Amino acid sequence: MTSVARATAIYEGVAALAESAMELATRRPSPPWLQRLRTAGVSAFEKLGFPSTHDEDWRFTNLAPLARAAFALSPDAVSLAERTAALELEARLGPLGLSSPMPRIVFVNGRLLRRSPGNLTSGILFECMKAVLATSPERVERALVARAAERDLSKQFFGSLGDAFLDEGVVLQVPPGAHLAEPLFILNVSTPPGSTEPPRMVHTRNLFTFEENSSATVIEIFLGANGPSFANVQTDVTLGRNARLNHVKIQLEGPETFHVGRLSVAHAAGARSASHVFSFGGKLVRNEIVTTLSGEGAGTELYGLFCANSGQHVDCHTFIDHAMPRADSVELYKGVLDGAGRGVFDGKILVRAGAVRTDARQTNRNLILSNSALVDSKPQLEIHNNDVRCSHGSTTGRLDADAVFYLRSRGLSPEAARALLTYAFGSELIEKVASADVRAFLENHLRAWLPANLAAPEIR
Amino acid sequence: MNLLEISNLHASIEEDGTEILKGIDLTICPGEVHALMGPNGSGKSTLAHVLSGRPGYVVTQGRALFQGKDLLAMPAEIRAREGVFLAFQYPVEIPGVSNTYFLRTAVNTVRKHRGQLELDAIDFLALLDEKAKLVEMEEALLNRSVNEGFSGGEKKRNEVLQMAVLDPKLAILDETDSGLDIDALRVAASGVNALRDGARGMLVITHYQRLLDYIIPDFVHVLSDGRIVKSGDKNLAKELEAKGYSWIEKEPPATVSAAAGAIAS
Numbered sequence A: 001m002t003s004v005a006r007a008t009a010i011y012e013g014v015a016a017l018a019e020s021a022m023e024l025a026t027r028r029p030s031p032p033w034l035q036r037l038r039t040a041g042v043s044a045f046e047k048l049g050f051p052s053t054h055d056e057d058w059r060f061t062n063l064a065p066l067a068r069a070a071f072a073l074s075p076d077a078v079s080l081a082e083r084t085a086a087l088e089l090e091a092r093l094g095p096l097g098l099s100s101p102m103p104r105i106v107f108v109n110g111r112l113l114r115r116s117p118g119n120l121t122s123g124i125l126f127e128c129m130k131a132v133l134a135t136s137p138e139r140v141e142r143a144l145v146a147r148a149a150e151r152d153l154s155k156q157f158f159g160s161l162g163d164a165f166l167d168e169g170v171v172l173q174v175p176p177g178a179h180l181a182e183p184l185f186i187l188n189v190s191t192p193p194g195s196t197e198p199p200r201m202v203h204t205r206n207l208f209t210f211e212e213n214s215s216a217t218v219i220e221i222f223l224g225a226n227g228p229s230f231a232n233v234q235t236d237v238t239l240g241r242n243a244r245l246n247h248v249k250i251q252l253e254g255p256e257t258f259h260v261g262r263l264s265v266a267h268a269a270g271a272r273s274a275s276h277v278f279s280f281g282g283k284l285v286r287n288e289i290v291t292t293l294s295g296e297g298a299g300t301e302l303y304g305l306f307c308a309n310s311g312q313h314v315d316c317h318t319f320i321d322h323a324m325p326r327a328d329s330v331e332l333y334k335g336v337l338d339g340a341g342r343g344v345f346d347g348k349i350l351v352r353a354g355a356v357r358t359d360a361r362q363t364n365r366n367l368i369l370s371n372s373a374l375v376d377s378k379p380q381l382e383i384h385n386n387d388v389r390c391s392h393g394s395t396t397g398r399l400d401a402d403a404v405f406y407l408r409s410r411g412l413s414p415e416a417a418r419a420l421l422t423y424a425f426g427s428e429l430i431e432k433v434a435s436a437d438v439r440a441f442l443e444n445h446l447r448a449w450l451p452a453n454l455a456a457p458e459i460r
Numbered sequence B: 001m002n003l004l005e006i007s008n009l010h011a012s013i014e015e016d017g018t019e020i021l022k023g024i025d026l027t028i029c030p031g032e033v034h035a036l037m038g039p040n041g042s043g044k045s046t047l048a049h050v051l052s053g054r055p056g057y058v059v060t061q062g063r064a065l066f067q068g069k070d071l072l073a074m075p076a077e078i079r080a081r082e083g084v085f086l087a088f089q090y091p092v093e094i095p096g097v098s099n100t101y102f103l104r105t106a107v108n109t110v111r112k113h114r115g116q117l118e119l120d121a122i123d124f125l126a127l128l129d130e131k132a133k134l135v136e137m138e139e140a141l142l143n144r145s146v147n148e149g150f151s152g153g154e155k156k157r158n159e160v161l162q163m164a165v166l167d168p169k170l171a172i173l174d175e176t177d178s179g180l181d182i183d184a185l186r187v188a189a190s191g192v193n194a195l196r197d198g199a200r201g202m203l204v205i206t207h208y209q210r211l212l213d214y215i216i217p218d219f220v221h222v223l224s225d226g227r228i229v230k231s232g233d234k235n236l237a238k239e240l241e242a243k244g245y246s247w248i249e250k251e252p253p254a255t256v257s258a259a260a261g262a263i264a265s
């Protein structure tokens, strides 16, 4: 780490985090490798400090409010109040609610509330991290240690933080050739702390391993009531040859939430992944997707819809690493910004010298609904060979006045016209999700999100 | 009561104040079909836009009454709900909104305004099916996004379909014939004719006699430089086809409204 980076980092709050992590480490009796991983994480994030806006990767997102706030881990036991609040929120999930047949794991404030395996075939591990670490840590040791060692230590403050607080999350291991028809559902609920309790933080560590020719869909939902909270979600996925992952992340936390998430997917030859991110705000949200196409003929599709209103900042950061020949990637991110909402799209595609016959297409489109909303878009294409087909484009604009008039000329009020056009803009990404239940859920949510001055249209 | 009564209507482009309509007088009674012709840029579409409430224009003089009510005071959507329909010269593409959903929303908004019950999905689809047959619109186009990727002719047919479904009292058709091939023109025209019912008024903007062979107008008006310079019956259109506009532009633009009034009464 250079001294310049040191000088520009934010050290507020770091000492308290280190103390909290060390306390957790002493509370969990663990094998030596795990203790080493945690303490290495602590010293790394202590040294790094929170990235500041001088760091190119964080230019548009100021973490000072997060660094300044104080958060505490929840006590190990789930209280009755948390249980009740979580059930209430879960019941509001409509088609994805309690009656859904999907195998599911539910966390409340970072602790396991319930695990229902549904009719998962044997041989598939879909378990919470804490249980795996307690009963069979050897199943995750290699992957966790390897991923920590790969970390770009000059960069990954939140990754190191995740190592330091490594405790809970989901472990998914799909054996060779297994195809899971039903999506796996992971629900993360945050509930407001009691009046005497400090705001809560949750560090989630997910580890998904897909053996060759296997496939599964994973749906992660983050739900939250009001009240400040901090979620740091680190998900590492390894896809074997010709494996397929479909990942959907829906982020619906309360208006005072800080949410930082990173999904990193490594692809073997012929492996394919699709990531769908739906972010409806929180106070400060950062979603990073890092896909490494490290096998020939691998492919990835990255889709994102981010919506922000006043008091919300949503930052989407994607990196696609075309490391091998004949890989393809498609990316479409759309932002809808209203009020004084702020959005960021920072997407980079790197095509390495050996990655011939790369096919990469990246698009970012943003819709601005008010005068004070703002979005920063930074698409980047870095190509190191000539035998490629790459394109990228970014547009930011308002609703098309001609379209608004066209709808009004057929009797729709200006509000209904704007709502319909806004909905149509966002629904393109909902339509890309395979699960009808997830689509129905998202359609409802997008309608509910439409700003109060836009009457929610009845769709279909 | 007159369906539409326009008197001394002047309108300018909001942005730069250029006057486009320079005193229009036109009365349409229930059941009448009026054709509006005139050279490019004479203001035909501007008149259609001003009547339908498109933003970007300022009315500086005159008025337009629709069934005795001040049309120009109504917001665009109220005009539509009251029964004014504009078939656009250039229909707008609306990605992500299905034609069927859009039409159902529109028809129910209009019905609500008129104090009618909203149509449920089944009744609406029955209505849509009936009207789609009228303009020979394939089902695939109904399920696609509004006008997105439609051919020029398909867009125009979609306008006629919307008109049929929304059942307006006054339809303004702005060059609905342009871009149509010969068969499509016949289909669209017969769709329009099916909507002639003795009550509905129509203002048909066109450049070509060809359309008026199918939709036979009660009156023909010629707009030139923002004024109606000549009015007559269907034979006027035939004369124009033969002689061109220069023939009219040479004539003194006298007693235009009187002429139109004389024919109308």
Ligand SMILES: Nc1ncnc2c1ncn2[C@@H]1O[C@H](COP(=O)(O)OP(=O)(O)OP(=O)(O)O)[C@@H](O)[C@H]1O
Pocket: B013, B020, B038, B039, B040, B041, B042, B043, B044, B045, B046, B047, B056, B089
């Ligand atoms: N928004 C606008 N800004 C500037 N000029 C405009 C605008 N709308 C119309 N005009 C001008 O007003 C005049 C009349 O245009 P309009 O579209 O009404 O003509 P038109 O009679 O419909 O012609 P066409 O037969 O070509 O359709 C034209 O000179 C046109 O350029």
Ligand SMILES: [Mg+2]
Pocket: B044, B045, B046, B089, B174, B175
């Ligand atoms: Mg025109």
